Amino acid sequence: VITGCTHVLPNGIGFTDEFASYDDGFVPSLRRLAAAAKSGGAPAVLQIFHAGNKAVPELVPGGEVVSASAVTTEAGPFSPPVTPRALTHDEILDAVRAFGETTRRAIEAGFDGIELHGAHGFLIQNFLSPRFNPADRRVGRLA
């Protein structure tokens, strides 16, 4: 059983009323979900993500959407067109660490695994995209 997505950082929320996993305070909440997901006997997997340039501006701290670069997006069904702020080198490392920390929380909560959600144009895909992570903007940064 794979859950719906949960954001690993406060600025990674992609949908209204999306449940969170970016802090240890959410472990009890995640534990309830893991128990419910496993109650039928199947293993449970927590789907973790960062919405990247598809984060909802009114839901992220300061209304600041971040991505691999400052390339302007087109409007999606759940997000407006935005010109995100490019993550710094240190912030990229923080995001990688956040995925790891949420994985630890998933284990502590009783999940059997995690799924890295890198589809739909979210943050992981932002970095894989030649449009949103153009080669000429990678100098001095992780690609």
Place this chain on the structure above:
Amino acid sequence: VARPAPAGLASLTPSDVTEADAGIDAVCDVGQVVVDDHIHPNIGCDATTWAGNADGTVSDEEVSYYRHRVNGS
């Protein structure tokens, strides 16, 4: 606009907004949407569902729904 959802999802309501443009195939009776046979509980026509509470914790409705679905009903 919308295609039928996978077997097991009852009371489907065809999408009449722009979900088709996003690749969303159907909207089911609990506000979930179906994309390429995957159920996405966190998004709906108004991008508002019951997955989480305002403080980011998992909602009671979400927990109840999982218990319902993983036990074959």
